[in-house]
Amino acid sequence: MQAEYSTNNVAETRSLQVYTYLYTSMATFWIYDYACSLHLEWTFLLRSRWSKVKGLYIIARYVPFLLLSGHLYMNFIPNENSDKCQLLNNICSCFSLISVFCSECFFVLRTYALWNNNKIVLVTIIATFIAVVVSSITFAFATTATAPWTTSAIPGITGCFQSSAVIQLFIPFLLLIGLEFGLMSLTLIRAIQSWRSTNSHIYAVLVKHNIFYYACGLFFSAVNVLTLLLFQYGYQAMFQDFQFIVLAILVTRMHLHLWHTDQLAHGSSALVFIPLSDISSAGSRA
Template sequence: MLEIGGVSVEDHLWGGRIMVDLPLACWVILLLEYLDTFRLEVELIWPAKWGLVKLLYVLDRFLPFVILPFVGFYNITANPSSDFCRILFAIPCMGIIACIFIAEAILYLRVFALSGRSRTILVVILINGIVVVATCCALLARYIALATWDIPRPPGVSGCKGTFTDGKLVMIGYGTTLYSGILVAVLCVYFGIRLYWSRRPGRIITIFYRDGTMYFIALSVMSITNVVIAANLPTGFRFLMAPFQGVLTSSLSIRMVLRLRQGAREDMGLTTVKVPDIEFTPETSGIAMDVPRTRLGA
């Protein structure tokens, strides 16, 4: 039986098909998600002034669309060179990590606001973010550097096929993303209890905690699933669910931003498309706005 790197041609073709179909399914989900939230985006995001939140939103919204095709192309490209395969492998690896951390950065900005813009929390968030991102990038870079794609293949067999080291580097990377998600969840709970225990939470805070909880649960489930996959499945499937994790975290954070802005507009009774700039502060149960000159009321 013909083999490619110790794997039968049949298994290689079957695995390659899965690794093409799943990213394609994720891309379709992403497109449907975009169409479903497009109206709110036009009303709530497009008129807003450019700032850090809007920049992160745009990156979070469109980066997955760019990254996912590389996952499929990696598995169907014909007669690829070793260097070309390495590039095709590196782009989605680093891109999906970027999608996850951009989505997480949006939550950390909200935590910073909940803290009353505490300088201490800002320092903690920045140091943690730098360490986590640098750790994940270094682990993936090492994993990619140790891999080889110089594997003879029968004529007519497409897609890149590499030889990789053990999955410990990948498992640690997934574990690092889980740690970061746990940290932001703990900070949310802490400031929620500290600042709002004796107050009735406003609409914005309710939305933030609801969507933030969903984000944390989704990130935890996906990170643990990916760790299990990396530890038990063949090397070609170590990133099997990574595209779905990137799409899920991106979609949840996008919806959270839209719901927060929509909730703020409804609280103010705004009837125009013009959206005020929203800033979280403890004194206003999560809302402080620069209100434009616009008609209020039903």
């Protein structure tokens, strides 16, 4: 006799399947991007000198592997234990926060570099950045800890999801929108101030990268706010890690492009890493 399931059971299961397909697609896209940039990446890793920025690059580049592995494990391995689901989700959330933290750090440094190492700008950015990070972590873990995890009532469907709404998670994305809008504004102000006096190609690359990155961050943050407010079940969290994966790809790709652009500008024999602060100074003197 065929079992009958409620409309909610079917809706929950469909959302869980879409959620699983999305993470599988993200993992495939990430591996494809890594394979395409493998030669450029290893050239950078082997021939650039070690620095804090290089360490930041490595973390931003490889933490998404751990994030995607954790989610794929949670989505495909049969699991009836809600506590284990909560634990796995907390681990994946930590990877997500590390990923987006490193990505944003890159552009905090770039904005600081564009402002010629202005200490007032640096203190303002860091204070705002710390406030956003602490508030986001507090909201994220406090909200997800109170929402119970469950599995699909339909046999054969693996994975787990939060059975009650967690719309409060839109607050960290609103904070991220505020941070990125502020950084984009600082970049535009600096670009307007310096567009006549600065002829450095690297300076122009920095400005273009910053604007494009912030535009993507604002767009995906807005999408996540809307999905959290308008959708239910697994659909709510569909694009959260998608945003972090895309931002990680953008920031690492942009850094590789900037480094190789610098090598071309200084000659193929000058294979050393130029800190972002030096790039800004060079740009202002050009």
